[in-house]
Amino acid sequence: MALLKGNAVVGQAGGPTAVINQSLVGVIQEVQKYDHITHLLGARHGVAGIMDEDFVDLKRQPTEMLEVVAYTPASALGSTRHKPKGEDFERILEAFQKHDVRYFFYIGGNDSAMAAQIINKMAQEAKYELRTIHIPKTIDNDLLATDHCPGYGSAAKFVASAFIGDNLDNRALPGIKINILMGRDAGFITAASILARQREDDGPHLIYVPERSFHPEKFVQDVERVVGDFGRCLVAVSEGIRDENGDLWAKILSSQMKNRTGLSEGAQKDDFGHFQLSGTGVLADYLAGVVTEGLAQNKKLRVRADTYGYLQRSYPSCSEVDAWEARLVGQMAVSYSLDTDQDGSVALVRLPGTTYACGTHLVPLEAVAPPEPPLTKSLPDEFLSEEGNYIKDQFLVYAGPLVGNLPKVGWFEQVSTGEPYGKPVPRRVL
Amino acid sequence: MALLKGNAVVGQAGGPTAVINQSLVGVIQEVQKYDHITHLLGARHGVAGIMDEDFVDLKRQPTEMLEVVAYTPASALGSTRHKPKGEDFERILEAFQKHDVRYFFYIGGNDSAMAAQIINKMAQEAKYELRTIHIPKTIDNDLLATDHCPGYGSAAKFVASAFIGDNLDNRALPGIKINILMGRDAGFITAASILARQREDDGPHLIYVPERSFHPEKFVQDVERVVGDFGRCLVAVSEGIRDENGDLWAKILSSQMKNRTGLSEGAQKDDFGHFQLSGTGVLADYLAGVVTEGLAQNKKLRVRADTYGYLQRSYPSCSEVDAWEARLVGQMAVSYSLDTDQDGSVALVRLPGTTYACGTHLVPLEAVAPPEPPLTKSLPDEFLSEEGNYIKDQFLVYAGPLVGNLPKVGWFEQVSTGEPYGKPVPRRVL
Numbered sequence: 001m002a003l004l005k006g007n008a009v010v011g012q013a014g015g016p017t018a019v020i021n022q023s024l025v026g027v028i029q030e031v032q033k034y035d036h037i038t039h040l041l042g043a044r045h046g047v048a049g050i051m052d053e054d055f056v057d058l059k060r061q062p063t064e065m066l067e068v069v070a071y072t073p074a075s076a077l078g079s080t081r082h083k084p085k086g087e088d089f090e091r092i093l094e095a096f097q098k099h100d101v102r103y104f105f106y107i108g109g110n111d112s113a114m115a116a117q118i119i120n121k122m123a124q125e126a127k128y129e130l131r132t133i134h135i136p137k138t139i140d141n142d143l144l145a146t147d148h149c150p151g152y153g154s155a156a157k158f159v160a161s162a163f164i165g166d167n168l169d170n171r172a173l174p175g176i177k178i179n180i181l182m183g184r185d186a187g188f189i190t191a192a193s194i195l196a197r198q199r200e201d202d203g204p205h206l207i208y209v210p211e212r213s214f215h216p217e218k219f220v221q222d223v224e225r226v227v228g229d230f231g232r233c234l235v236a237v238s239e240g241i242r243d244e245n246g247d248l249w250a251k252i253l254s255s256q257m258k259n260r261t262g263l264s265e266g267a268q269k270d271d272f273g274h275f276q277l278s279g280t281g282v283l284a285d286y287l288a289g290v291v292t293e294g295l296a297q298n299k300k301l302r303v304r305a306d307t308y309g310y311l312q313r314s315y316p317s318c319s320e321v322d323a324w325e326a327r328l329v330g331q332m333a334v335s336y337s338l339d340t341d342q343d344g345s346v347a348l349v350r351l352p353g354t355t356y357a358c359g360t361h362l363v364p365l366e367a368v369a370p371p372e373p374p375l376t377k378s379l380p381d382e383f384l385s386e387e388g389n390y391i392k393d394q395f396l397v398y399a400g401p402l403v404g405n406l407p408k409v410g411w412f413e414q415v416s417t418g419e420p421y422g423k424p425v426p427r428r429v430l
Numbered sequence: 431m432a433l434l435k436g437n438a439v440v441g442q443a444g445g446p447t448a449v450i451n452q453s454l455v456g457v458i459q460e461v462q463k464y465d466h467i468t469h470l471l472g473a474r475h476g477v478a479g480i481m482d483e484d485f486v487d488l489k490r491q492p493t494e495m496l497e498v499v500a501y502t503p504a505s506a507l508g509s510t511r512h513k514p515k516g517e518d519f520e521r522i523l524e525a526f527q528k529h530d531v532r533y534f535f536y537i538g539g540n541d542s543a544m545a546a547q548i549i550n551k552m553a554q555e556a557k558y559e560l561r562t563i564h565i566p567k568t569i570d571n572d573l574l575a576t577d578h579c580p581g582y583g584s585a586a587k588f589v590a591s592a593f594i595g596d597n598l599d600n601r602a603l604p605g606i607k608i609n610i611l612m613g614r615d616a617g618f619i620t621a622a623s624i625l626a627r628q629r630e631d632d633g634p635h636l637i638y639v640p641e642r643s644f645h646p647e648k649f650v651q652d653v654e655r656v657v658g659d660f661g662r663c664l665v666a667v668s669e670g671i672r673d674e675n676g677d678l679w680a681k682i683l684s685s686q687m688k689n690r691t692g693l694s695e696g697a698q699k700d701d702f703g704h705f706q707l708s709g710t711g712v713l714a715d716y717l718a719g720v721v722t723e724g725l726a727q728n729k730k731l732r733v734r735a736d737t738y739g740y741l742q743r744s745y746p747s748c749s750e751v752d753a754w755e756a757r758l759v760g761q762m763a764v765s766y767s768l769d770t771d772q773d774g775s776v777a778l779v780r781l782p783g784t785t786y787a788c789g790t791h792l793v794p795l796e797a798v799a800p801p802e803p804p805l806t807k808s809l810p811d812e813f814l815s816e817e818g819n820y821i822k823d824q825f826l827v828y829a830g831p832l833v834g835n836l837p838k839v840g841w842f843e844q845v846s847t848g849e850p851y852g853k854p855v856p857r858r859v860l
Contacts, residue, residue: 012602015603016598016599016603018595042842045602056842058842061842065840066840068839068840069840069841071837071838071840072598072840072841073598073599074598074599074602076602076840078602078603079602079603080603081603161746161747162741162744162745164746165448165503165504165741165744165746166741168446168502168503168504168744169446169503169504169740169744171504171508172446172504172505172506172508172509173445173446173508173509173510177740281711281712281714281715281737282711282715284711285711285712302511304739306739306740306741307736307737308739308741309734309736309737309738310599310734310736311595311596311736311738311741313599314592314595314596314598315591316591316594316595316837316839317591317747317837407501407746408498408501408502409498409503410495410496410501410502411499411502411506412472412488412491412499412506412507
């Protein structure tokens with residue numbers, strides 16, 4: 001079958017990640033190898049750039065520059081939260097036809113895969129030949145059909161690194177420290193905090209994720225137990241924790257705050273109707289208040305709470321494995337567009353064996369953006385403790401290789417010489 | 431004069447930094463070179479460990495382990511917020527006499543320098559020969575008598591790196607982003623956000639520090655102007671901003687919140703009577719609300735706010751210059767204890783010339799912990815813009831060398847090939 005010739009569009013959508021430009025550069029470098037794509041048009045701000053015909057030709061970028069861009073966090077082409085509607089899709093197809101676009105590479109999450117799917121169907125109906133390949137990215141790690149998502153490993157590495165530092169800080173000045181982490185529906189990012197543990201008494205000592213309902217009274221009891229064991233307590237909490245009715249605690253609290261104070265919620269809905277969680281400190285403040293009143297005041301313990309916020313996706317450092325895999329899915333998207341006349345989404349497949357290795361395959365767009373729920377993946381039950389307040393060791397096998405090396409830390413009790421002063425600190429088993 | 435022989439105590443106090451263990455290791459390595467100190471006793475949790483005689487002998491630690499500890503953030507010996515009072519000082523002097531402690535190296539801020547000064551005076555009065563050397567550390571960079579403080583460069587590097595990522599994120603998904611940074615009285619940490627700027631339209635576009643009063647209405651006007659220029663706005667705000675009466679905004683808001691909701695302030699006072707600012711999201715939420723209601727709602731702009739919190743001092747990454755200087759002040763403390771019979775605090779002195787270089791000298795303990803205010807240093811006027819909402823370029827000369835290399839980032843408009851698609855984004859001068 002003759003190779004489809006023409007131009008290609010590549011775009012980036014949704015929340016940026018530390019490695020989303022790796023995927024972009026993967027597409028560019030692979031396109032540079034072949035002649036079937038004349039111009040590789042980078043659409044600025046995703047579908048918005050396609051509708052506005054706001055393109056940059058990416059095919060003739062020098063390698064040196066590409067390597068710098070690849071390691072630059074956030075979407076180099078700009079991103080968008082715009083959810084295309086009826087007329088938008090017609091406008092997109094028009095732009096594709098006008099610019100002889102025959103290949104569409106869209107780097108994004110499940111919303112982007114759904115948009116790509118709709119555009120692709122419209123092209124089919126219009127008998128306009130178009131190859132549509134979705135390239136997965138999301139720090140939340142909640143996309144279906146792929147073993148894990150490019151972008152997750154770097155966010156997980158940031159969280160694990162931050163907890164290494166926070167655990168040492170909490171050990172130096174013992175108290176109760178609560179960190180609110182990203183994850184509206186899935187606990188993968190929050191679970192990554194457990195990768196920080198190197199000693200038996202290291203935090204996080206408690207981990208709460210959206211997959212289990214959160215009860216403030218039980219939370220205080222949990223903290224009390226840990227404080228009894230270690231004299232301190234480091235806690236990881238997903239922004240997406242819910243009460244027993246499935247209502248978001250952050251939303252409940254923001255509404256209460258608004259009703260009682262007349263102040264703004266400090267929280268907005270995005271274009272997809274998602275209630276905005278990040279960037280509001282109300283959950284952190286509430287949990288700090290609950291534990292102060294329920295426990296810490298009597299024990300004269302310090303209570304502090306942080307919300308890590310956007311740093312989790314934007315801090316300029318990445319997991320090398322994540323960077324490599326994000327590059328790979330970009331390259332493979334172009335590769336699949338050559339080999340088959342199928343559209344689809346590039347999925348990572350973990351190869352069996354004790355050493356970590358990942359390959360890719362192409363799955364149908366419906367597999368990552370299905371018409372019916374569940375639209376996303378949750379943290380599997382096998383990773384959650386019975387009480388729902390901790391993460392099991394199996395998770396380390398799953399997530400450890402995606403994060404890679406973490407900062408090495410040292411302490412003195414390990415090498416205490418003993419005589420006459422060096423008494424080692426007693427260790428306790430968690 | 432014969433060299434004073436005996437044991438030494440080293441301790442760490444106050445908020446940990448990313449390089450406070452460099453200073454500790456500097457002390458240990460320098461002590462290892464000489465015979466005048468028999469045992470180097472590491473006091474666990476600062477003065478608390480001295481009072482409890484909770485010591486680890488640090489003199490015979492292997493070099494390999496020391497190098498790992500040096501690059502480990504937070505205080506390896508443990509820290510303390512305990513402010514010693516009358517009887518505590520007697521207990522400390524007793525412990526020193528009992529353990530034949532003749533040298534006291536105390537790594538901390540101005541409160542620690544004051545405690546060291548009091549202990550030293552009591553020893554003099556008791557005719558107990560003791561050398562007391564204070565080793566400066568604080569991320570706030572507000573200590574008197576030193577050009578800058580070990581610990582600041584690494585916190586500044588974290589902030590600058592975070593703003594590099596946040597600026598790219600804000601460029602990818604334009605909107606208004608407000609980040610609350612540490613700094614109760616001094617704007618040095620917040621000012622460091624300006625080191626993130628690499629392009630003319632890069633953020634932070636506005637910077638507010640405790641040295642100038644903050645007016646919400648003026649703030650909204652400032653943001654409106656920047657949004658007009660760039661279509662987006664990235665803002666750095668110190669947690670310590672005050673109203674025209676000098677009252678902390680964070681405190682005003684927390685009190686309002688408590689009065690209106692009955693919820694806890696999520697904020698406590700520490701042992702020194704400082705109102706606790708970090709770890710509460712109320713300022714971020716308030717500013718996001720103000721700008722949403724005053725501006726963004728009409729313009730349909732996204733507004734987000736983060737509070738960077740304890741990551742600024744605990745994230746495991748450091749400035750190499752800061753690490754080197756933190757080691758140096760530790761080494762020099764021991765060196766000064768050999769050469770002179772003076773007590774004092776090790777201060778960094780910037781050497782004149784175009785290339786950055788720093789030496790040390792020993793200043794009296796009173797110079798860093800004076801009996802009368804001002805007890806700390808503020809951001810000098812020469813670094814502040816006329817309007818009080820930005821930082822001048824002179825600050826880059828001061829702070830740049832302390833932070834060192836920052837992540838390299840790349841973008842596409844720089845290398846746009848132009849034909850037929852690559853139209854570069856227009857640039858505007860700030």
